[in-house]
């Protein structure tokens with residue numbers, strides 16, 4: 461089984477780290493959707509990272525769809541999401557907020573790194589930044605009442621840490637760490653875990 465994509469993508473990294481917690485063996489083929497576009501396209505013409513190629517050749521895209529495939533096969537010891545509907549809804553609600561923050565951070569990065577300066581549209585950047593910060597505030601508030609435990613990391617703990625590390629690597633001047641101290645502190649703890657260290661974002 462092959463996971464295609466670079467670990468500086470929060471989506472690729474959340475899959476890699478989660479697979480490590482599930483105990484699923486895989487090979488990470490580090491292809492970039494930018495610098496190695498053509499090589500990526502030969503494996504998946506859609507060029508979306510992550511792409512997961514199962515042993516039978518089936519290609520899965522989208523980190524949450526990939527993770528739901530493995531969550532459905534995990535035994536109780538390895539599950540990363542709760543099964544009780546109310547607890548599951550709570551975790552999925554928070555994951556939605558964190559993934560929205562991730563999407564807005566990626567849009568911010570693309571707007572500044574891929575579009576020529578004279579073509580950048582400030583109202584769009586302002587909109588994306590406002591959405592990003594709104595998501596980060598909701599995320600911080602949720603974590604204040606739902607501490608992430610290091611003893612048994614779950615999907616919220618993994619995704620939270622991966623996305624925060626990505627945001628702090630790419631746009632720390634937009635999302636200031638000292639305003640989101642709970643997210644930052646929990647990320648620092650998660651990044652010391654073996655599974656995170658095995659798949660560093662850089």
Ligand SMILES: N[C@@H](CCC(=O)N[C@@H](CS)C(=O)NCC(=O)O)C(=O)O
Pocket residue numbers: 469470471493507508509510521522523524566
């Ligand atoms: N919702 C998707 C987002 C994946 C995504 O946007 N990946 C980026 C890399 S961080 C990508 O493939 N970018 C290239 C493109 O969209 O053309 C997921 O969860 O996997």
